[in-house]
Amino acid sequence: MLAKVKSYALDGLVGYRVDTEVDINSGLPGYELVGLASTATKESKERVRSAMKNSGLLYPMKRITVNLAPADTKKEGSGFDLPIAIGLLAASEQIVNKKYKDFVFIGELGLDGKLRHVNGIMPLLLSAYQDGETRFVIPSQNAKEASFIEGIEVYAMDRLSDVVAFLSGVDYNPVPISSFASTCKVHGYGVDFCNVKGQSVAKRALEIAVSGGHNVLMIGPPGAGKTMLAKCVPTIMPDMNFQEAVEVTKIHSVSGILDPGVGIVTTRPFRTPHHTTTVPTLVGGGNKATPGEVSLAHNGVLFLDEMPEYSRRALETLRQPLEDRRVTVARVARTVEYPSNFMLIASMNPCPCGNYGSKTQVCKCSPQQIHNYVSKLSGPLLDRIDLQIEVDSVLYEEFRGKEKPETSAEVKARINRVRAIQAERFKDDGIRINAEMEANHLEKYCTLDQAGERLLQKAFDKLNLSARGTTRILKVARTIADIDGSQNIESKHIAEAIQYRGLDRKYNR
Amino acid sequence: MNTTKENKIVLALALVEELSIKKKRDLLSALPNPIDWTKESSFHVVESILGDKHANEFLTKLSSVDDSIEEMDKRQVGFVTFYDETYPEILRETYDFPLVLFTKGNTSLLNSDCIAVVGTRTPTRYGQKVCDSFTRDFARAGLTVVSGFARGVDSIARKACVMTDSPTIAVFACGLDVCYPAEHKGLLESILSSGGLLVSEYPLGTKPLQYHFPERNRIISGLSRGVFLPEATLKSGSLITARLAVEQGKELFIVPGNINSPESEGTNKLLQEMPHALVIDSEDVLSRLNVKAVSVDAEVVELNISETLVVDALHDKELHFEELLEITALSAGELSTLLMNLEINGIIEHTGGNFYCLA
Incomplete structure (x- = not known):
C-alpha cells in the first residue's frame, strides 16, 4: 500500500516541501530509501525501526520503498524520521484515519520512540506557512520556537x-502563541554602559557609531577595556523589533545555536570569532553552505578582537558582506544567500608588543614591525571603517563613582531619536542610515559651509591626514550633526569627526 | 659634462668596492695626477698602495667606466669629483674630503649655505619640538638643511623641510638606490619632489655597513657651515659628527637638555666641554652664521572661556582627556571639538593615547 506524508526541508534559510512517499510491497523484507538522502537522512532507517518497535508499533516485515520527492534535490538532516514513520504506519494500515494528510510532519526519532529537537524549525514553518500549510506536528522541544508564528x-x-x-x-x-514583547522583558544583556567608568572618548564614539551605523576600530594596549566597550554596544542599539528578531532567529535556528527554552532571539547578537577563524566559518560555507559568523551577527555586532591577527584572506572576505549587507555562499551543490547586516567593531593593539605610544610602558617594536603590523589591514577594508578611536588603559581612580555614568537606556533613547531623523531624511533614497550614504547622497546631504571647508583643509595640512579619509569624516560629521539636532554640518561637527581618525593620526606622523 | 679623462679615472677608483678612504687619499698624495694612475710606468705605486686585489678591480672598473656612467644616468644618478667646479668648495677645504660624490636631485644645493641637523634616533618630545622648530627657522632663513637619512632627529628635520617646502640635502651611508631605513621611502620621494638632493660617497648598490656611518658624518659636517645638535645620547653617532665639525673648523650649536634625560646626556656633556656652543633659540644660530632670520607672523587666535581653561591647565604638563573633561565640565563631544580646533590652530598637540599637551 502507498502512503504520502508532507514534510519540509531547508535550503539555506528557505524551506521547501518534501513529500515522503512510502510504499510497502510483498516480497523479501527490505528497505530502500531513494531521493538523494544525505547520510544522516539515510540512517533514519534504523532509528525509525527501533522507535516503532519501542513504541509498541509493528515494523512491517515486507519490502519497503521510501521516496523523498522531489528526487533530484539533496536532502539534509534528521527531520524526516517522523514523516517516514508516519508513512510506514499509514502504509501498513496501523493508522487508518486519513487525518495525517492535513499535517506537515517534522521531527527526529530516538530509538526509544521519543521525538527529538531539529534545527531550523522557524524558517521551515514560515516557508510552509507561505506555501499555505497551517497545521504541523513537531517535537515538543521545538514548541517554543514555533509558538511565535501567528496563524x-x-x-x-x-x-x-x-x-x-x-x-x-x-x-x-x-x-x-507566545508574546515577543514579554519574552524580551525577561532576557537582558547582562552588561550596561554605566558599568564602564571613564573612557568618555570611546563611549562618545560608540554612541556616534551606533547612531549612524558606522563601523568602529578601537586601538589600544591589551587590557584597556576594548572588549568590555564592544560588549556594551548591543545594549545601546535600538531594540530589535519582531521582524528583526525573526530574521536573527531563522539564522540561529538553522545553525543550531538557538536556545530551545526561549525559542526566539530577543537580544542583538554579539559574535566574537577567534582570530584563528577560517574563511568558511567567518562568511559561511562547508559542504552544507551553513551560515558563517557574519550572518550569525546579523542585526547585531561582529567583534573582531586583535584584528591584524586574523588571516588576510579572512579579513578580505569581509568586504562583500560589509558592502552588500548580505553574503552569497556558493558551493558545488547549492548557492545560498544569507543576510549579514552587522555592525563591525574591531580592536587592535597599536603594535606587536602593544605598547607603542604608551606613557608608562616601553615599546620594543621597530618602525618596520609597526608598519607591517598596521598594514595587515588593507586600505579597502579600512575604507569601510568610519571611526577609529584610541582607547587607553590609564585608570583614573579619582573619577570613579564621582558621577554615575549614563545607563544604556539613556543613551539608547538618544540614539533612537537620531535614527528617526535619518529615516526621515533618507525615506526617498533607499537607505536607512548615514553609514550607507554613497557619493550622490554625500553631495546632497553633506555640503559644508565655508568655515567647514576651511577647517577640513587646515586639518589636512596640519595633521597630515590621508585624503581617502574625507568621505568618512563627512559621514561621521553628518551623524554628529544629527545628534546635535542640526540641519547642516557645521565646522564643530567636522572638528569632532576628525578626532575619530585615530589610525591616520597615530601613524601618519 | 664632467666626463674628462681625469674624472673617469677618479670615478673608477670610487667605484672600487670596500676601498678605504685612507688608501684613496694615500694614492692621491703619492700620484697627484690621476692620469699617472693608469700609466704602466707608475702602476706599481698604485698596486703597492691599494693592494693587488683592489688595483686589479680598479682597472676593471676603469675599462667599464662608460657603462657605469650610462647605468647611473638611467637611474638619474650623477656624480661630482673634486676636479669639478661644482664640487662644493666648503667640503674641499676639509682634510679628508671625498674624491667623488654621487648625487641625485638638485645639485645646485651643493654650493648653497648649509647647516647640518643631527642627533639621536629616539628623540624625546622636547627634542622633537626643538628640532622641528629650529629646522623650520633655518629653512625659512634660506639655509639648506643637511642631515643623514636616519630615524629620529634626521627624519624630523627632513619632515620640517618638506612641510615648509624647502630643499634639503640627505647624505646616505649606502648607495643612492638603497633606501635605508626602508620605511623612509615616502620621505625620500618627498625630498626629491620638494627640490632636495641625495648625496652619497658610495657607488650604487652599496649596503649601509656600520663603518659607513661615521664616514658619512664627515660629509654632513663638511658640507655645512655649522652643525646643530638638538639631542644626543652619550653613545650617539652625532657626537662623532660634532667632533668632526670642530676639527673641520665648523660652528657647533647645541641646545641644553634635561639633566635627567638619557637622550640629552651626550649634548649636555659636550656643552660642558664647549660652553660656547650653547644656543637657546634659532636666532642665536642664525646670527652666528650671519644669516638674517625670517620671522613668520603667528596667526592670532582668540580663545573662548573653555579653550582658555584647557590651555591654562596644560601649561606645565600633559593631561588626559578625562582630566580635561573634569576641568572644563563639557560633554565628551564638545571637548573633542574644542581640542581638535586647538590642535588645528597649532596651540595644543595630541601626544598619543588620549593625552594632550601644549604645542
Missing part, C-alpha cells in the same frame, strides 16, 4: 506514540 496550528509531541494517538483521534491542544 498556524502547531502540535508539539513528546513521543511517536503520542503522534499515533493524536492521529487516531485523541485530542491534543495546539501550542499557544
Whole structure:
C-alpha cells in the first residue's frame, strides 16, 4: 500500500516541501530509501525501526520503498524520521484515519520512540506557512520556537506514540502563541554602559557609531577595556523589533545555536570569532553552505578582537558582506544567500608588543614591525571603517563613582531619536542610515559651509591626514550633526569627526 | 659634462668596492695626477698602495667606466669629483674630503649655505619640538638643511623641510638606490619632489655597513657651515659628527637638555666641554652664521572661556582627556571639538593615547 506524508526541508534559510512517499510491497523484507538522502537522512532507517518497535508499533516485515520527492534535490538532516514513520504506519494500515494528510510532519526519532529537537524549525514553518500549510506536528522541544508564528496550528509531541494517538483521534491542544514583547522583558544583556567608568572618548564614539551605523576600530594596549566597550554596544542599539528578531532567529535556528527554552532571539547578537577563524566559518560555507559568523551577527555586532591577527584572506572576505549587507555562499551543490547586516567593531593593539605610544610602558617594536603590523589591514577594508578611536588603559581612580555614568537606556533613547531623523531624511533614497550614504547622497546631504571647508583643509595640512579619509569624516560629521539636532554640518561637527581618525593620526606622523 | 679623462679615472677608483678612504687619499698624495694612475710606468705605486686585489678591480672598473656612467644616468644618478667646479668648495677645504660624490636631485644645493641637523634616533618630545622648530627657522632663513637619512632627529628635520617646502640635502651611508631605513621611502620621494638632493660617497648598490656611518658624518659636517645638535645620547653617532665639525673648523650649536634625560646626556656633556656652543633659540644660530632670520607672523587666535581653561591647565604638563573633561565640565563631544580646533590652530598637540599637551 502507498502512503504520502508532507514534510519540509531547508535550503539555506528557505524551506521547501518534501513529500515522503512510502510504499510497502510483498516480497523479501527490505528497505530502500531513494531521493538523494544525505547520510544522516539515510540512517533514519534504523532509528525509525527501533522507535516503532519501542513504541509498541509493528515494523512491517515486507519490502519497503521510501521516496523523498522531489528526487533530484539533496536532502539534509534528521527531520524526516517522523514523516517516514508516519508513512510506514499509514502504509501498513496501523493508522487508518486519513487525518495525517492535513499535517506537515517534522521531527527526529530516538530509538526509544521519543521525538527529538531539529534545527531550523522557524524558517521551515514560515516557508510552509507561505506555501499555505497551517497545521504541523513537531517535537515538543521545538514548541517554543514555533509558538511565535501567528496563524498556524502547531502540535508539539513528546513521543511517536503520542503522534499515533493524536492521529487516531485523541485530542491534543495546539501550542499557544507566545508574546515577543514579554519574552524580551525577561532576557537582558547582562552588561550596561554605566558599568564602564571613564573612557568618555570611546563611549562618545560608540554612541556616534551606533547612531549612524558606522563601523568602529578601537586601538589600544591589551587590557584597556576594548572588549568590555564592544560588549556594551548591543545594549545601546535600538531594540530589535519582531521582524528583526525573526530574521536573527531563522539564522540561529538553522545553525543550531538557538536556545530551545526561549525559542526566539530577543537580544542583538554579539559574535566574537577567534582570530584563528577560517574563511568558511567567518562568511559561511562547508559542504552544507551553513551560515558563517557574519550572518550569525546579523542585526547585531561582529567583534573582531586583535584584528591584524586574523588571516588576510579572512579579513578580505569581509568586504562583500560589509558592502552588500548580505553574503552569497556558493558551493558545488547549492548557492545560498544569507543576510549579514552587522555592525563591525574591531580592536587592535597599536603594535606587536602593544605598547607603542604608551606613557608608562616601553615599546620594543621597530618602525618596520609597526608598519607591517598596521598594514595587515588593507586600505579597502579600512575604507569601510568610519571611526577609529584610541582607547587607553590609564585608570583614573579619582573619577570613579564621582558621577554615575549614563545607563544604556539613556543613551539608547538618544540614539533612537537620531535614527528617526535619518529615516526621515533618507525615506526617498533607499537607505536607512548615514553609514550607507554613497557619493550622490554625500553631495546632497553633506555640503559644508565655508568655515567647514576651511577647517577640513587646515586639518589636512596640519595633521597630515590621508585624503581617502574625507568621505568618512563627512559621514561621521553628518551623524554628529544629527545628534546635535542640526540641519547642516557645521565646522564643530567636522572638528569632532576628525578626532575619530585615530589610525591616520597615530601613524601618519 | 664632467666626463674628462681625469674624472673617469677618479670615478673608477670610487667605484672600487670596500676601498678605504685612507688608501684613496694615500694614492692621491703619492700620484697627484690621476692620469699617472693608469700609466704602466707608475702602476706599481698604485698596486703597492691599494693592494693587488683592489688595483686589479680598479682597472676593471676603469675599462667599464662608460657603462657605469650610462647605468647611473638611467637611474638619474650623477656624480661630482673634486676636479669639478661644482664640487662644493666648503667640503674641499676639509682634510679628508671625498674624491667623488654621487648625487641625485638638485645639485645646485651643493654650493648653497648649509647647516647640518643631527642627533639621536629616539628623540624625546622636547627634542622633537626643538628640532622641528629650529629646522623650520633655518629653512625659512634660506639655509639648506643637511642631515643623514636616519630615524629620529634626521627624519624630523627632513619632515620640517618638506612641510615648509624647502630643499634639503640627505647624505646616505649606502648607495643612492638603497633606501635605508626602508620605511623612509615616502620621505625620500618627498625630498626629491620638494627640490632636495641625495648625496652619497658610495657607488650604487652599496649596503649601509656600520663603518659607513661615521664616514658619512664627515660629509654632513663638511658640507655645512655649522652643525646643530638638538639631542644626543652619550653613545650617539652625532657626537662623532660634532667632533668632526670642530676639527673641520665648523660652528657647533647645541641646545641644553634635561639633566635627567638619557637622550640629552651626550649634548649636555659636550656643552660642558664647549660652553660656547650653547644656543637657546634659532636666532642665536642664525646670527652666528650671519644669516638674517625670517620671522613668520603667528596667526592670532582668540580663545573662548573653555579653550582658555584647557590651555591654562596644560601649561606645565600633559593631561588626559578625562582630566580635561573634569576641568572644563563639557560633554565628551564638545571637548573633542574644542581640542581638535586647538590642535588645528597649532596651540595644543595630541601626544598619543588620549593625552594632550601644549604645542
